[in-house]
Amino acid sequence: MRTLLSALAATTLLTGAAQATAIYPLDRATILVSSPFDFKIELDAVHPEEEIAVTVNGKPYAETFGAKADYVAEEKGKDDAVLGSALILRDLALAEPGSYTVEVRAGDETRTVTWEVYATPAAPKARNIIFFVGDGLSVAHRTAARIMSKGMTEGKADGRLAMDDLDHMAFIGTSSTHSIATDSANTMSAYMTGHKSRVNALGVYADRTPPTQDDPKVETIAEALRRTTGKSIGVVSTAEIEDATPAAVVAHTRKRGEKADIVGMFHDIRPEVMLGGGSAYFLKSDIPGSKRKDDSDYVAMFREAGYTLATNAAELDAARGSDAERLLGLFHTGNMDTKLDRSFLHQGTVGKFPNQPGLVEMTEAALDQLSKNEEGFFLMVEGASIDKMSHPMDWDRAVIDTIEFDQAIASARAFAETHPDTLIVVTGDHTHGVSVIGTIDDDKPGDEMREKVGTYDAAGFPNYTDADGDGYPDRIDVSRRLAIFSSNFPDHYETWRPKMDGPFEPSVQNEKGEYVANEAYKDIPGAVLRVGNLPKSADTAVHAVDDVVLQATGPGAEEFKGYMEQSDVYRVLVDAFALGAPRN
Ligand SMILES: [Zn+2]
CATH class of the missing domain: 2.60.40.10 (Immunoglobulins)
Incomplete structure (x- = not known):
């Protein structure tokens, strides 16, 4: 023995x-x-x-x-x-x-x-690819968006989302190389390079040495397109354009936080269209609001490289009708505001940035511009605030942004009607631990708000209305609304209501550096303290390990099926474009 x-x-x-x-x-x-x-x-x-x-x-x-x-x-x-x-x-x-x-x-x-x-087949299947990423897009976001936007009668949806009618589908495994859990850097990088990597890494494998830009590189789809085709490249996001998801189209760094350097990586590739937030990392350090630590003036450098600059919706509109060669839209110093704040509540930073375009306008402007190229294009569109509002469990903002994301998909589908050689992919990069479990009904009896949570038969249907038919509920603070809860959370006050005064900030740091419930919500009628189930270092809810649902339509979409590793999605994209065609 x-x-x-x-x-x-x-x-x-x-x-x-x-x-x-x-x-x-x-x-x-x-x-x-x-x-x-x-x-x-x-x-x-x-x-x-x-x-x-x-x-x-x-x-x-x-x-x-x-x-x-x-x-x-x-x-x-x-x-x-x-x-x-x-x-x-x-x-x-x-x-x-x-x-x-x-x-x-x-x-x-x-x-x-x-x-x-x-290798790939010799002949491309698609001329264009439009790759939609709902950051953090989970099944609950889709379900909630459908109910909120379209309504439901006798258990059947009263309408369909644009993403509901994409004909091919796969489950995507998002785990990283060192952990089952994951972030937007390595997940999007897997889509955009065909290689999984470690949390925080973009376009590299994470090696053991401390420097963050010496790690073993892999080719990004943007580089592969530049190497093998004359196609145009577009990157559209409601986040900072140098944030992890859009950055993954071009970047190589072990550390997604190196945003000033990532702007330089965008400049190396020069995508024909770049639209989003994040101007703070383009401005040289002595300009107020700049987050750069050097004298590089990337606004000037992109202009010199032939870009027309737009800083608000009106300028984007003007650029759209012009013969601009390349388009750089920077509509916010940081992340753009949510659809709920931009169009309805005018909270967040909308006072400071009053005329931000939405994801639909940005997508349509990008399609106008990119489709000028006879050789075709690759366009990445990110609905970023689905994730950025799911972290603080601001479900109304996350769901309204999911509806906006879906309307951008509708624009892409309209484009594909006249450009049938377009592959449309709609997916999330990772999920959140979120579920719709019923309704919250103010008219239910009981003093405690938890007694007003309708489950099973008692949930009934929410009473959102959409009188103007814009696809958004006329108001979100209705008396019988969706009950959406996170599986994981820091200490916070559950208010059971939409946050009408601006995005939810569930927790704040105490003097010990731990995240504790934000007392600002304590006195909202009915609010209850929920003691967190995450480490006290977590300021918000975290990503889930659950599979992502990917959907696609158009030439090449039939390759998406069953369970796929996130890195395998890249192969379908390069296959559709024949980027690995045998060459003489
Ligand atoms: Zn996230």
């Missing part, structure tokens, strides 16, 4: 040691043929270069890769701690499709990974 146990222990130890060696791209990576990526081996110990043997499909790696990797004797971590030796080969590209098994041996360290390098 003892020998068996020690044998088991020895095996476990050995496996442990071998597993610590890392090869990037990771095992089971799928790589677009001829797309450049960085190859890196991280060894656990320091090994002389001649002791490190690397083979690809059994042959010395340099034969297959056509180049020799740089050897780093000692990679340094925090406080100059020695992490081990490394090999790095940047901008490797594999022109032959097939299976590549990479094996490294160095002393007692060994590691094997297998990649699949894939």
